Structures are given as structure tokens and as C-alpha cells.
Amino acid sequence: MDLGLKDRVYVVTGASRGLGRAAAEALAEDGAKVVISGRDEQNVGRTAAAIGPGVYGLAADNADPDVAERLIGAARQEFGGFDGILISVGGPPPGLAQDSTDEQWRAAFESVFLGAVRLARAAAAELGEGGVIGFVLSGSVHEPIPGLTISNGLRPGLAGFAKSLAYELGPRGIRVLGLLPARIDTDRVRELDSLSGDPEVARAAHEARIPLRRYGTPAEFGRTAAFLLSPAASYLTGVMLPVDGGARHGF
Numbered sequence: 001m002d003l004g005l006k007d008r009v010y011v012v013t014g015a016s017r018g019l020g021r022a023a024a025e026a027l028a029e030d031g032a033k034v035v036i037s038g039r040d041e042q043n044v045g046r047t048a049a050a051i052g053p054g055v056y057g058l059a060a061d062n063a064d065p066d067v068a069e070r071l072i073g074a075a076r077q078e079f080g081g082f083d084g085i086l087i088s089v090g091g092p093p094p095g096l097a098q099d100s101t102d103e104q105w106r107a108a109f110e111s112v113f114l115g116a117v118r119l120a121r122a123a124a125a126e127l128g129e130g131g132v133i134g135f136v137l138s139g140s141v142h143e144p145i146p147g148l149t150i151s152n153g154l155r156p157g158l159a160g161f162a163k164s165l166a167y168e169l170g171p172r173g174i175r176v177l178g179l180l181p182a183r184i185d186t187d188r189v190r191e192l193d194s195l196s197g198d199p200e201v202a203r204a205a206h207e208a209r210i211p212l213r214r215y216g217t218p219a220e221f222g223r224t225a226a227f228l229l230s231p232a233a234s235y236l237t238g239v240m241l242p243v244d245g246g247a248r249h250g251f
Contacts, residue, residue: 003231013086
């Protein structure tokens with residue numbers, strides 16, 4: 001299936017590793033040009049070089065108020081256009097509700113929530129008809145994940161913002177959507193599994209609750225993201241798509 005990605009230009013944040021990187025790889029594999037960002041300049045540069053010549057890396061922090069202008073400007077300068085953005089942010093540190101400090105909440109709000117909102121608003125101002133704004137969120141949008149209190153508090157709010165933005169931008173032909181990953185086999189998920197003591201036991205317990213009986217691969221997530229961002233998904237907006245092997249049992 002031709003997704004219509006050839007020579008389209010996307011920005012993917014948080015793409016030096018994990019789900020952001022997987023999405024950037026899938027977009028580039030189908031012919032898109034991609035500007036990727038990450039906090040560490042060396043890591044993001046190495047990642048861009050590893051993915052291929054149609055990828056440009058830029059060191060940037062989502063919490064920086066100027067990051068949107070820099071990333072969209074790089075897309076136009078390096079590749080001559082801007083067709084969409086996938087906003088992927090790192091997860092806040094694990095913690096229980098009573099242990100999370102005000103400073104942890106503030107730092108996570110600036111990066112995970114307000115940084116994503118700024119990026120989306122800036123993208124909306126720059127995109128034309130056929131543009132797309134995607135958010136990498138979490139299954140915690142629907143159901144809190146034990147031990148991830150701050151993430152549980154912020155991700156549902158971002159989903160609400162994305163749904164509101166989809167309603168506002170729809171008449172301009174701009175789509176807005178979210179991806180809700182659960183147990184995808186990334187460093188982040190392996191780190192969370194290790195917090196319980198024995199990561200193999202934790203993984204087996206999680207897999208037993210997933211109908212497909214396994215964790216997803218980053219490549220599977222990346223291909224899903226590439227499809228949703230592509231013109232092939234041109235009539236999908238306002239959706240929050242679980243990428244979880246069937247772990248969510250509700251509609």
C-alpha cells in the first residue's frame with residue numbers, strides 16, 4: 001500500500017530513541033523527509049545519520065518555548081516544507097501519588113504538557129490543508145498505570161487538548177490524533193519492568209494480560225504512526241488509537 005509519504009516533510013520530537021525513533025524510521029522508510037529532535041546533540045546526530053540521508057537531527061528540549069520555531073524552521077530550511085508533526089515526549093519519572101514533589105510536577109508539566117501544547121499550537125499556525133498533528137500519549141489516557149502518577153495526571157489532559165484541537169482545525173483540513181501505546185518493548189518499558197524486582201517475572205505477568213500474549217515491537221508502533229500521519233489516513237482525526245495488543249478491553 002502506498003501511504004503517499006514520498007517527499008512529505010515531518011517533525012518528530014523525542015526521536016533519538018524509543019517510540020519517536022521508531023516513528024521517524026517508518027516515515028523515512030516510506031520516503032518522507034524527517035526532522036528529528038532529542039535533548040542530546042550527539043545522540044540525535046547519530047540517530048539521524050543511522051536512519052538515512054532524508055533525516056536531519058536537531059538538539060532540542062520540548063520545554064524550551066522557542067523549540068517549535070526552531071524545528072519547523074529546520075524542516076522548511078532543510079527540506080523545503082512542513083506537512084506534519086509527531087509530538088513524542090519522554091515519560092516523567094516513576095513515583096507514587098504521595099511521593100511526587102511539586103518540583104517534579106512542575107518540571108513534567110513544562111516538558112510533557114505545556115511543551116507539547118506549544119508545539120501543537122505552533123504547528124497549527126504553520127500547517128495547511130492536509131497537515132497533521134500527532135501526539136504519542138499512553139494507555140494511561142484511559143486507565144492509570146500503577147507507579148506512574150505524574151504521567152497518569154498529564155496524559156489524559158493532553159488527550160483532551162488534542163480532541164479539542166481536532167474539532168477546531170478540522171474545517172481547515174488539518175487532522176489531529178493520538179497514539180496510546182502500552183507495553184512496547186522499549187528501554188523505557190524495560191526500565192519500568194525492572195522496578196518490580198525481577199523484570200522477566202514482570203514481563204511475563206504483563207504478557208499474560210495482553211490478548212496477543214506479547215509486547216509490541218517499536219517497528220510495529222512506528223508503522224502505525226506512519227500510517228496515521230500519512231495521506232492514506234486522510235479521514236481520521238480526533239481519534240485516540242490504542243497500540244497495545246488488545247490490552248484495553250473497553251471500546
